[in-house]
Amino acid sequence: MSETADIQATNDEAVQEDTPKRIPQPDKITNKDLMKSWFGWWWANEVPHTFDRMLAPSFCFGLIPSLKKLYKDHDELAKAFQRHLLFFNTQATWGGGTLTGVTISLEEARAKAMANGEEAISEDMINNTKVGLMGPLAGIGDSIDSGTVQYIFIAIFLPFAQKGNFLGALLPFLCFSIATFIYGYYLTKMGYTLGRNAAKEIMTGGRMAGIIDGLGVMGLYMMGILAGQYITVKSYLKFDINQKTFDVQKILDTIMPGMLPLLTVVLLYLYFQKQGLKITRGLLYLTGALIVLSIFYII
Amino acid sequence: MSETADIQATNDEAVQEDTPKRIPQPDKITNKDLMKSWFGWWWANEVPHTFDRMLAPSFCFGLIPSLKKLYKDHDELAKAFQRHLLFFNTQATWGGGTLTGVTISLEEARAKAMANGEEAISEDMINNTKVGLMGPLAGIGDSIDSGTVQYIFIAIFLPFAQKGNFLGALLPFLCFSIATFIYGYYLTKMGYTLGRNAAKEIMTGGRMAGIIDGLGVMGLYMMGILAGQYITVKSYLKFDINQKTFDVQKILDTIMPGMLPLLTVVLLYLYFQKQGLKITRGLLYLTGALIVLSIFYII
Amino acid sequence: MSETADIQATNDEAVQEDTPKRIPQPDKITNKDLMKSWFGWWWANEVPHTFDRMLAPSFCFGLIPSLKKLYKDHDELAKAFQRHLLFFNTQATWGGGTLTGVTISLEEARAKAMANGEEAISEDMINNTKVGLMGPLAGIGDSIDSGTVQYIFIAIFLPFAQKGNFLGALLPFLCFSIATFIYGYYLTKMGYTLGRNAAKEIMTGGRMAGIIDGLGVMGLYMMGILAGQYITVKSYLKFDINQKTFDVQKILDTIMPGMLPLLTVVLLYLYFQKQGLKITRGLLYLTGALIVLSIFYII
Amino acid sequence: MHVTLSVWQALLIAIWVALIESRILGFATLTMRFSPLMTGMMVGFIMGDIKQAMIVTAAIQLVYMGFVAPGGALPAEPSIGAAIAVPVAILGHMSPQGAIAIAVPVALLGSYLYQFRFFLNTFALKSMDRFAAAGNARGLGFSIMVIPACISFALFIPLIFIALYFGAPVISSVVSNIGHGTIIHVLNSVGGGLAALGIAIIMQVIGKKTLLPFFFLAYFMSVAFAKLDINMTIYAVFGAIFAIIYVMLTQRNTDKG
């Protein structure tokens, strides 16, 4: 998890000392608050997308109403806003829904403990939980929502569109939007419940590691499947020696099918591994390389 | 294993105290006794099949000759009969053969210890071993005997039948009956030997857990394969919107092939999980649901 | 690892006591020495192939220049020669390259320690490391070099040959020879570095076991793949009953595809397991059995 | 189509079916019950046309290739199907396809009959318990074997006899009327779904919830690789390998723990 720690360190401009001070008692978090936060995140979702913070602002946007109820102390509220503006990226429902719920419950535990003068969950713990889960849940959520649910609805209603009926466009849109909104909300509530139960455990270590590991396995597994199915890099290089045409892609397929897409993703991964998660640069180098190679029909 | 414990509790009308009393020395168990017990189980096998005890009476029937040699004490013999009339179900050779052997060796150890006034294997231990192994071995045995061996013989000789030759019926029958009888007997003997060696281990815990786990993995795995290949539930629902036909089964296949059969078995499993292993009711509800759904061509 | 120990015991005619004596300081091993040893092994490789020592003499041949630099003491040099003439078999680059490197570094550690009067890596430890790694690396190397790299080059240039151009023969030969020579050398250097770092660990146990296990998994896995793809034993037995032809191979395929090749390799494995690794006899029995069975068209 | 059997023929076939369905001939009855072959052969003997009987039965067999009854539920009783369909086909000079059209619905009905036997057998339990408590081995054996056997005979012989002696023409006309109608569809659907019962029972009996992932693994392997037609033995080998590796990986811990 060292790289995520890096990200944090990079973005975290004002390092806060964590001696919990006494603050006013927080208000109770109700289902309505959860709905407000879920809707906030759902709405802002990819509006303020940038390469350096990704979706953190949207996540923070969703939390605003809940944080205001939890931190009556102005300083603590500001600190809470700030910590949720750090780098964050995940998928909207499985990732964002769940983590909205989890984060609110952890913040609630923190606020309560501070109000009672007890030992509170530290900012770091909240961050680590969020950051540890966001990746795996993104992997899972992208495969399910964008990769499966969306196209199932499209596939079902496509014949309408092919006959010129506008329902072929409207129905998949409505089904997808409504279904994801609803289960996203349930995931938020589930996250909140999970978080409440886990708050104690998280403080002591415990099973959380197992859950993060498991989700990590599944997240990486789904990334592997997506990589295998959606990255398409192949060589168009052909050359003639002695009237015989050499098709480089065929040769590569003899050696190992799927080599170039894998190479692409592994090289990028290693680049980020070495240089830190500098996405913009990664994007530029990748685009540059792809352009150069494809101009010469190497790929 | 809580559900099997339930079964036991339900059936176990007379709870016996387990302070082992002194009884006469048992006779030695010979190969002939094993053959008698194996044959008894083989013969009675599914004759007294009921939903609440399943094959327990047949298992008990097979044990009768051996138990009579082990428990010269009339009370102990009666108790032994009673404990082997409790719920029991397994496949005939891999399950029943093996467990006949194992059970006899455990009963022998119990009888000997009681005769010598030593600490004896308790009724519970005998039961738990039997009950822990019967399921996995059923899964394995059904796949091998009924699902594979039987149809291999039938497939081999079917061309005879197709030409009108009665050997096409007689030979697969003879081959299957003789082969299973013979290896069933060897499994009985193997079970007896295993049980002798395991008796001590079983009393102390030990590796038995690993064996049961391993057989459980394999048993459940084979159940998964059988479920995938033999449960056939599909939807015949079709509806027209705007002159376009929607084929529900096709849509389900887009979402996840094999969904309905899995759903069926998982729902039943959960029903038994919640309500206890009430097979008759499960059967009735399932049949009822299937009839209603199929009358309306939903399935 | 008992069987490899057997091999050792069989070949090890002069059992040496291992109390390390004081010997002169060894010369430093340079890259040039590694190249010499790699080349020696590469060159001698299968020249002195026999059934009882396999490629041990070639391995020893490669080590000669390095050992001479390490053991200025005549007795120790002789002992080193002798211990590397024991049974040894592995693939040339992945196995032999790597192990040449590893062995030199272990011998160096031994020689140094003896010169300084410290506790030295024992002959046994050197042997166990070599023997523990040679099998898995052979499995991996054969699949990669002989089974993949070689045929990739051949496949690429075959069209030349088909047009009557001699480059179709020369190019695959050159590519294969040069590529393997180069990466074999790098594997030697890598083995040497690994060995240096591992020398201490090997003496104390440590992670080495994990590496050997992992390579063992992969080696056996590749053997399974090779067995499935290259052993071809099938039954040609057909008999007619009642004008109906029984094709034994088809029946076997109903029972379990791939049965005969597996049987062949498992029987041989068990033979070696019971009788020790008597390769010549295994070869003779196998050939004999295959001849007899095939004369009668049973296979 | 004029279709009749003599009293003796009908009775003999009915007894044969009762022998099988009562399971009184031991585990050997498994394959007699799962497969129509032996029943078809007996019908051929009884009716004096073995050749035709076998040809028809072989066609029926193909429908039931691969049926299993894990945990007790067989979705159809092929032997009952054959007991009715083969005589009708022989007497009516029907094609094997026609025989199948009769055998399938009859076999489905037969499977409910077989399940009904389980209920009736319950009556024998009381006396078993009584004899066991009394330590009476002879009585126990009697109540385990004789009572259920008698129940089955009382159930199957009259029904099959009536179906054959009076019913054969009726059956063939009924069957051709319901054709591919709703009743057949319902029977088929119920048959196809009932296989789930036995599987759920065995899963329950195995009882280790933590091992359920292996059930799902297998289920989806069999779905995903359906096109490859992978042999059941090979799946069993995979199951065994997974079991061994699983135990290897968990036992180490326990050993060390």
Added chain:
Amino acid sequence: MHVTLSVWQALLIAIWVALIESRILGFATLTMRFSPLMTGMMVGFIMGDIKQAMIVTAAIQLVYMGFVAPGGALPAEPSIGAAIAVPVAILGHMSPQGAIAIAVPVALLGSYLYQFRFFLNTFALKSMDRFAAAGNARGLGFSIMVIPACISFALFIPLIFIALYFGAPVISSVVSNIGHGTIIHVLNSVGGGLAALGIAIIMQVIGKKTLLPFFFLAYFMSVAFAKLDINMTIYAVFGAIFAIIYVMLTQRNTDKG
């Protein structure tokens, strides 16, 4: 080919695209952006020929079946493609195939536009940080939603408007000239490779190097089983099963340890 749109038509379409590409309608915009359908429908409404618009859009949709944007990188913007191609096709009475030939390169260009939005959004970050540090919830919300939305509108509305009002004829001629030339090839290759970006980002974000074998396992399963066309849900189930078994096997240790 005489192709023109009225000012209002062009403007309405441009606003629609800006609504989607700014994502200001929430997560519901995901499917509007990944799929050309909704945009095609709107164009149909605006141009008064829903039927033809839908038929053309359905053909374009087939090209983009199964696109995903893990970690942010969608290799093409189908909705932008449709926004240009559908009007051109309707006005020019083009075949669906012709419309695809226009939509594909436009969608590729559109994806660079979308990425460009990420850069521009960076300008909003400063004020977010300021409002957050001040604990000003209202200001924070404003800077998160309003500023980026305005940026997107300023970016997309003029560009799409110009492209439609002035560019439609140009576009269709340009597109038919570059035909299957190098530019298209380059755009396609970049699109196909860019999918790697998002995946590498998520792998990085998951961050557990020890779990990478599962990435490779999945990758090579999807390559090796490509011919079997295994459904994504089934792969997800496999992933879940492997995760559960993995945790089971490692947790035991921890529990015992």
Added chain:
Amino acid sequence: MHVTLSVWQALLIAIWVALIESRILGFATLTMRFSPLMTGMMVGFIMGDIKQAMIVTAAIQLVYMGFVAPGGALPAEPSIGAAIAVPVAILGHMSPQGAIAIAVPVALLGSYLYQFRFFLNTFALKSMDRFAAAGNARGLGFSIMVIPACISFALFIPLIFIALYFGAPVISSVVSNIGHGTIIHVLNSVGGGLAALGIAIIMQVIGKKTLLPFFFLAYFMSVAFAKLDINMTIYAVFGAIFAIIYVMLTQRNTDKG
């Protein structure tokens, strides 16, 4: 068919074969031995018809695509097959198919010759042991390289020379006589089964019985997925992944233990 080679031609080819089969040119001889190509090329040079030689050899190569010799057993010696078949084919103006018919049985016989070399090499072991015990590096090197090389030369040169100079016509007539008879069948069967030897040896040498499940896993994966034609590299990747996960899962314990 009049088929003769000059003494020099026969001798040169015989020497070439001895160079390869003695392995005296190092590991580079592996591909010379497993593939007929280099030998075919040399024969072409020697006989002055490179083009025809290459065409014939390419056809022979196809028969031996993918041969491996784990643990020492190669089921045929393609280079020996080519050394005999290519000259015969050139002189007799035979079709490539005819050449294959000669090459296959000869290569099978050749593989016994190669195994015979292993026996003969045993004679060199005594002197190796002696020199090693004496710490005599030069003598040791001599006995490892020179003696076995001489043995191989003495074995292969005369035999191949005779076969080519006197035998070519005989061989082609013998081969056409035994045709597809029993001898060929036996040779083929032995060749196909011998591959098991090397594999069993390596399994034995790896020696970890607890890891055998991975052998069976691989074996049945390759059988079950045969129809998918999965590339060997991909299998190797699977093997590596399983190895890593296995070690991960067992090492944790050890670390904790």
